[in-house]
Amino acid sequence: MIIGIPNGLLNIKYRDAIQEFLNTIGFTTVVSPKTNKEILDLGVLNCVDEACLPVKIFHGHVEYLRDRCDIVLVPRIMKLNKNEFICPKFCGLPEMVKYSLDIKNIICPTITAYNEKTLRNSLYNFSKTFRVDKEKFKRAYKGFKSNIYKYNKTSISNPNLRVLLLGHPYLIYDDFINMNLAKKLHQNGVEVFTEDNIEPYDYTYRLIKKPFWTFLRSTYNCAISLVETGKIDGIIYISSFGCGIDSFSIDLIKKDIGSFPYLVLKIDEHTGEAGIDTRIEAFIDLLKRRSKNEYNISSLG
Amino acid sequence: MNITFPHLGNTYIAAKVLFDALDVEYTIPPISTKKTLEIGCLHSPDDICLPFKIMIGNYIESIEKGADTVLITGSCGPCRFGEYCELQKKVLMSLGRQINFIVIDEPSKIGIKEFLNRLSSVAKDSRLSIYKKIKALNMALKAINLIDEIEKECRFFAGYEKNKGEFSKLLKDVKREAIESKGAEGTLKVLENYKDKVDRIEIDNFKTPIKIGIIGEIYTIIDSLSNLYIEDILMNLGVSTKRTLYPSWWVKNTALSALKINRSPIYKEAKHYLGMCIGGHAQECVGEAMLNYKMRFDGLIQIFPVGCMPEIVSKAILPDIEKRYNIPILSLVVDEMTGEAGYYTRIEAFLDLIEGRKRMCI
Numbered sequence: 001m002i003i004g005i006p007n008g009l010l011n012i013k014y015r016d017a018i019q020e021f022l023n024t025i026g027f028t029t030v031v032s033p034k035t036n037k038e039i040l041d042l043g044v045l046n047c048v049d050e051a052c053l054p055v056k057i058f059h060g061h062v063e064y065l066r067d068r069c070d071i072v073l074v075p076r077i078m079k080l081n082k083n084e085f086i087c088p089k090f091c092g093l094p095e096m097v098k099y100s101l102d103i104k105n106i107i108c109p110t111i112t113a114y115n116e117k118t119l120r121n122s123l124y125n126f127s128k129t130f131r132v133d134k135e136k137f138k139r140a141y142k143g144f145k146s147n148i149y150k151y152n153k154t155s156i157s158n159p160n161l162r163v164l165l166l167g168h169p170y171l172i173y174d175d176f177i178n179m180n181l182a183k184k185l186h187q188n189g190v191e192v193f194t195e196d197n198i199e200p201y202d203y204t205y206r207l208i209k210k211p212f213w214t215f216l217r218s219t220y221n222c223a224i225s226l227v228e229t230g231k232i233d234g235i236i237y238i239s240s241f242g243c244g245i246d247s248f249s250i251d252l253i254k255k256d257i258g259s260f261p262y263l264v265l266k267i268d269e270h271t272g273e274a275g276i277d278t279r280i281e282a283f284i285d286l287l288k289r290r291s292k293n294e295y296n297i298s299s300l301g
Numbered sequence: 302m303n304i305t306f307p308h309l310g311n312t313y314i315a316a317k318v319l320f321d322a323l324d325v326e327y328t329i330p331p332i333s334t335k336k337t338l339e340i341g342c343l344h345s346p347d348d349i350c351l352p353f354k355i356m357i358g359n360y361i362e363s364i365e366k367g368a369d370t371v372l373i374t375g376s377c378g379p380c381r382f383g384e385y386c387e388l389q390k391k392v393l394m395s396l397g398r399q400i401n402f403i404v405i406d407e408p409s410k411i412g413i414k415e416f417l418n419r420l421s422s423v424a425k426d427s428r429l430s431i432y433k434k435i436k437a438l439n440m441a442l443k444a445i446n447l448i449d450e451i452e453k454e455c456r457f458f459a460g461y462e463k464n465k466g467e468f469s470k471l472l473k474d475v476k477r478e479a480i481e482s483k484g485a486e487g488t489l490k491v492l493e494n495y496k497d498k499v500d501r502i503e504i505d506n507f508k509t510p511i512k513i514g515i516i517g518e519i520y521t522i523i524d525s526l527s528n529l530y531i532e533d534i535l536m537n538l539g540v541s542t543k544r545t546l547y548p549s550w551w552v553k554n555t556a557l558s559a560l561k562i563n564r565s566p567i568y569k570e571a572k573h574y575l576g577m578c579i580g581g582h583a584q585e586c587v588g589e590a591m592l593n594y595k596m597r598f599d600g601l602i603q604i605f606p607v608g609c610m611p612e613i614v615s616k617a618i619l620p621d622i623e624k625r626y627n628i629p630i631l632s633l634v635v636d637e638m639t640g641e642a643g644y645y646t647r648i649e650a651f652l653d654l655i656e657g658r659k660r661m662c663i
């Protein structure tokens with residue numbers, strides 16, 4: 001049996017691990033290509049209009065795979081942290097895909113993974129549907145663990161600017177959606193931090209209520225940690241229109257960092273690359289000017 | 302301490318009863334109007350969902366009238382509503398308003414002790430005995446059940462009334478009198494009175510009005526400002542409407558779910574399409590759609606605010622129900638920019654469609 005893995009949403013991060021897992025069990029897998037125009041159009045055409053861009057693109061990936069494999073994997077990711085949720089659209093993703101695309105051959109394992117045990121359980125339950133024996137599962141699970149995506153830090157020697165790039169993994173790692181944002185920053189000599197290559201402290205005690213969204217908590221912590229320790233010169237937040245969770249975190253962060261340089265890029269299927277480029281350039285200029293000024297002041301003082 | 306709260310349908314009547322009975326100071330926010338929405342939009346993040354904005358408008362208008370403490374529930378579901386208080390507080394603080402928030406969360410999340418703590422902080426200024434306080438809570442519950450029951454009947458039987466406009470007049474009167482009457486007992490008496498009156502309005506059982514179920518995101522279907530008074534409009538057109546999501550339903554549902562004895566048929570009906578809670582009220586929306594179909598309703602209207610995450614999922618599911626069970630469904634997405642003209646045209650076209658189907662006996 002050939003299982004299709006859509007290359008969208010969190011699959012981007014866990015793609016290799018999932019592939020290894022399924023291969024070890026003994027399936028052939030096919031991964032949809034990186035997001036491109038065709039996939040975007042397929043998604044926009046088939047998905048509910050009001051949905052956010054990443055979800056639309058995910059629909060595109062599924063549609064692309066539909067005739068190229070026997071069954072498409074649409075995971076239902078419920079929780080990645082205890083007492084926290086990801087996003088209603090993740091929980092309802094299989095339903096959205098099923099009814100919007102009118103597709104029957106999907107398999108939707110429910111993933112609840114806030115620690116080793118629950119992750120293992122979720123995967124075990126998933127593999128049970130294929131009647132996999134314990135030994136094989138053990139090997140497959142090992143393969144899964146050792147293939148989880150690791151962000152390799154591309155460090156630029158002697159960077160004059162450091163920027164924290166915030167946003168959901170599927171926006172940051174999908175170069176088609178974000179229009180090569182990271183590359184563009186590198187070309188300008190900016191070093192980029194992302195959630196995956198820093199270790200934030202927990203600043204949520206500052207809030208009256210513990211946030212129950214994983215994305216909200218992690219972006220908030222990252223931003224505040226780096227701003228407080230003075231490791232960065234600016235923050236770029238990339239988000240998609242209609243993302244309910246970002247609408248919170250963007251403002252929550254903004255209200256806490258005061259006048260710290262902060263650029264919010266919102267994208268959807270109509271966003272033009274030129275406009276984004278200008279805004280990034282302007283932002284980098286601003287950062288450069290600021291760092292110069294700071295230097296002047298300190299040398300004077 | 303002067304307590305205020307955001308509007309949600311008829312809760313203000315229950316709140317009046319509660320605070321009157323507790324004998325604490327409170328401010329009922331002025332009825333939400335376009336102005337409220339404008340104020341709210343001005344101070345809220347752009348992309349936030351509509352309920353947030355209207356609530357901010359409510360707070361600010363209440364603060365101007367002297368309130369200093371906001372009481373809200375923070376349902377810990379996986380949706381934005383539970384996260385509201387955080388950002389709302391920051392918004393109000395950045396406006397230079399000193400304001401306290403009392404967030405009533407589910408006991409299972411914050412611990413029973415903290416829950417009781419917060420509850421009692423509401424009645425801090427009240428000098429009544431604990432027994433009287435519980436009685437006050439009880440009266441408030443009774444009030445919300447009564448007024449919701451009255452409203453429900455008015456809306457449903459509006460299509461059957463003999464003399465046009467009676468139900469809609471009665472609904473207006475009861476709300477006005479309830480809020481103007483003195484004391485908690487006074488309000489309750491008014492409500493009970495009107496409950497009898499509703500039953501005495503003459504109806505014509507031979508009529509066959511269009512029957513429409515209103516489903517969707519709980520706040521926007523309850524709050525008439527955000528749905529541009531859809532129920533009133535349908536009522537005036539002689540259409541019978543039904544909606545299950547009332548504040549009283551929410552209270553009951555939350556209580557039952559907390560005790561894990563919720564057997565509402567909604568969830569059974571929704572199961573085939575959406576077997577789990579994904580946040581917000583998507584499951585209820587789908588379940589309601591099925592229930593209304595089974596009760597032979599002529600059509601369904603789904604309403605939700607722009608960017609509402611759970612309802613987008615249900616919107617993806619509804620077309621399948623529409624096709625399979627042959628029941629027309631209209632999805633209306635609202636925000637502060639929704640134009641009245643286009644909105645009403647769509648509703649009218651939808652009613653025409655149903656009218657036509659009825660005539661052809663589909």
Ligand code: SF4
Binds near residue numbers: 168215242
């Ligand atoms: S977190 Fe935001 S961007 Fe991601 S699926 Fe949910 S709404 Fe869309």
Ligand code: SF4
Binds near residue numbers: 350351382582608609
């Ligand atoms: S259910 Fe919709 S309207 Fe309500 S908080 Fe969630 S996103 Fe906002």
